[in-house]
Amino acid sequence: MAKLGRLVVDGSGTILEVDAAFCATMRMARGRLIGRNALDLTAPADRDRCVSVLARVMGERIPLATVKRMLRADGTHVWVSNSLRPMEQPGGPIACxxxxxxxxPPSDWVEPSILLRVARFILASRRAREKAFSAHFFGDPAWDIMVLAYVSEAEGRTLSTADLHASIGISLGNASRWIRALNAEELIEYEDDGASKALVTAPIRLSSSGHRRLERFLSSLHDAAGMEERLDWAQADRLDR
Known part of the structure; x- marks a missing residue:
């Protein structure tokens, strides 16, 4: 397998050093990588596991390995096998x-760009259904919030509770209740200071677990329906606008 580079991080995952090969792999200049958290460059579904692996390396002072996806600046993924080992630093705290x-990649892995198109199609089909039938009979706000959060993150957009009214037509109060319920199920994350007003503007996103489970669903939907070959994605994109 090809060598994709070397980096050094501190206990929080902040990048301290990178080599030219890693910069080339991530398609980023060194200045854009130093000081960033390596989790920002990790596919959302893999982040929880990576936090656990790093904590063990730093806490138990043992080498470990893991396979995960790195997320490039252009949104593409690259599968990597990472070997982590604790590293003493002269006059400083231990690093990794x-x-x-x-x-x-696993044989059942589907490219994230395809999963995004499947998610966009889901949103587009639901909007088309609301035009044909009364939305009163087919409400599913929890599902809409999760799919919209997936699409927003994949497109590099920030999603807040306030955005949900315009996007899926639910009230702020209703959206807040569903977000808190999804958060209790560890499917959605947001910064919570206990104030209802703060929840309106706080960014919301899928948790690692929510992202991983939704990826599995979108992959199975794509495989079962043969969507890439059978659906007119251009039409779906037009409906989504």
Whole structure:
């Protein structure tokens, strides 16, 4: 497998060092990588596991390995096999050296760009249904929130409770209740200071678990329906606008 580079992070995951190979892999200049948290460059569904692995390396002082997806600046994913080991720093706290090699994606993996198109189609079909029938009979706000959160993150947009009224037509109060319920199920995350007003503007996003489970659903939907070959994605994109 190809060598994809080396980086060094501190206990929080903040990048301290990168080599030229890792910069090339991520398609980013060194200045854009130093000081960033490596979790920002990790596919959302893989972040919880990576936090756990790093904590073990730093806490138990043992080398570990993991396979995950790195998220490039252009939104593409690259599968990597990471070898992590604790590294002493002269006069400073212990750090973690990470060596990245190319990894083979699982056989059932579907490209994120395709999953995004499936998610967009779901939103588009629901909007088309509301035009044909009364939305009163087919409300499913929890599902709409999750799919919209997935699409927003994939498109690099921030989603807040206030955005949900315009996007899926539910009131702020109703949206807040559903977000708190989804958060209790560990499917949605947001910054909570206990104030209802803050929830209106706080960014909301899928948790790692929510992202992973939704990816599995979208992948199974794509595989079962043969969507890439059978659906007119251009039409779906037009409906989504």
């Amino acid at each position: 050296e990470i060596l990245s090699d190319e990894a083979v």
